[in-house]
Amino acid sequence: MDVSDPAAVPLHTRTCDCPSHGVFASRAIELPALGRKPGKLIWSRCPVCGREAAAREAAAQRAEQEQARQQRMEDRLNRAGIPKRFRARSFENYLADSDAKRHALVTARGFAEDFSAHARRGTTLVLAGNVGTGKGHLALSVAQHVMSLGHSVFFATAREIVLMLRG
């Protein structure tokens, strides 16, 4: 039998019953006899089960990729020295309850979104104000946005920088 010629391959079909999806037509390919081994038929399985298995595998792969992506971000935040308690701080949850804070939010967000241009020009952003006005929150929001653009970030207090320079 010439298996490369489809007309020469006998067509086998039978009706099968999938416990989950009911009746389907199964087709078989025939493996020819090889030496003393007799030929045999390989029957196709339920096509819906096959599609479901493929979808489950694709979903598992996506979940794995998403987990790896989150882990990479977490690693970068760790390397940047951003404390865990500050990581939820973003532009979205900054409380801009005065004109000065609204101005600070717009400025910081604009700086973060145009960071690549600022980095090329060497422009910096200084946030000055009283304790509790959200300077740290905005700085961390800028840092996390800038990281999401693929830049490196280093988080340190002024005291830590002075200690590092002395060291």
Ligand SMILES: [Zn+2]
């Ligand atoms: Zn099935």
